[in-house]
Amino acid sequence: MKNIRRILFILMASIAMPVFAGSQTGLVTNINVRDDGLHWFTLSGDRGVMPACTRERFTYWMIKDENSTYGKSQFSMLLAAYMAQKTVTIIGTDSCTRWGDGEDIKVVQFR
Secondary structure, three states: OHHHHHHHHHHHHHHOOOOOOOEEEEEEEEEEEOOOOOEEEEEOOOOOOOOHHHOOOOOOEEOOOOOOHHHHHHHHHHHHHHHHOOEEEEEEOOOOOOEOOEEEEEEEEEO
């Protein structure tokens, strides 16, 4: 019984995401990289719910740490989706740590 509870707890904790985190599904329409390493992009389609830090009007997404393994993976997935014109789903973190009004991405999914 303890093992079942532990497994359920781990499962629920791993799929939990912030209540107000943004998400969006669409085609990658714009990818930008600045000389200081800042990476951001936009998708086609409705952005939907956005966290307060985006001031509910800035629709671009930010790669939080472009130098990390996960940041490089996110960027390569976005670039591949852009080149192949494949739909992606982005799930945000409900925070704007990399840039003050662009939501950091948590998950990139190919569709």
